[in-house]
Amino acid sequence: MFKKIFKSMMLLAATAVLAGSMLACSGNKKDEPTPKPEVPQNKIEGVMPAKVVIKVYEGHLHGYSGFHQNGTAEGTKFFGVPQQFEFSLQDGKWVAASGNPKALYAMSYNKAQNTAAAAYHAIDIKYYDKDGKLLNGEFIDGGKSAHYQHFFVIKNQKNLSLFDEAIDNAAGTDFMRYDYIDPTPWDKTIHSGLAQYGGRENPLGFKGMVSFGYCRQTCDLNIMLMEAKGTKERRLLDMKFNDKPKSIADWRPSAEQLKNERWYPAIVIPVVVYLDRDELERCEDLWDITEKTTMAELSPGSQRIVNTLVEGLGITEKEAITELYYKMNGDTKPESGKYWF
DSSP: OHHHHHHHHHHHHHHHHHHHHHHHHTOOOTTTTOOOOOOOOTTTOOOOOOOOEEEEEEEEEEEETOOOOOBBBOOOTTTOOEEEEEEEEEEEEEOOOTSSSEEEEEEOOOTTTTSSSSSSEEEEEEEEEEOOBBOOOHHHGGGGGGEEEEEEEEEEEEEEETTTHHSSSTTOOSSSEEEEOOOOOOTSSSTTTTTOOOOOOOOOOSSSEEESOOOOOEEEEEEEEOSSSOOOOOEEEEEETEEEEEEESSOOOOHHHHHHHOOOOOOOHHHHHOOOEHHHHOOOGGGGOOOOOOOSSSSSHHHHHHHHHHHHTTTOOHHHHHHHHHHOOOOOOOOOOBBBB
């Protein structure tokens, strides 16, 4: 009998010790419920693409929303050449395709920024699923466009070595401007007469245009797609166009949007704004340039252009002179200049 009582007492003591150790490890929170795994509050709920293709065209305007691609000169490899960037969604990040250009190469026009004569670059964004089906309509049709908007944010802006503010940005112009165009309906063009300009009332960013106020700059263009939980907030900026007041949609997200809305992974494209278009007009000796022209034969202004092309485009001095020769003298490619909004 004593042995049984002793064993029972030892068992109770061991149980009490075990219970005490469990309470100690739990911080004496025995009355609190077991916490549930945290669920992200800003998780994307809509369509999730597998691939994005972004095409960039240099062009001019036929009216504010009437973007038209410039013709490109035969022989040029950089000036005005259309560019295409592809990314695939991998582990929650957009990964650039190996064949992408090293950067988006663009020009500025300091004399005419915020006018119809600025140096415009159309940005056309298309999303696809894993089977190659176009998904843009799934962001837009059936009222879904009320929840989506791309934003365009410049980061890591740096000067090229030859940047001179007194020459390149004497007027203190803003570096970048983005204009939402977004033809409505999205799968038609304004040029055809089957779509209307929709970028102010319903900014989406699938089709728009970027322009730069000064050159000799590098930066990263972050393209950020927002999925609003409710109806997206349309934020407007009061700016000028052709020296007249104009209200356009803000291309930069607010702090509240960044904090409260859902965001797709950012698409990051390196940008080089290499020259200002006015430079090519000012340097008259470029009209007589040949493939055999040497640096010693060029004016100081033209030498500065060549050196900028060498640094900004990553080409040789000879290649830069050849590029300028074709830009100034090459015949326009007959198949170029077909892209319109």
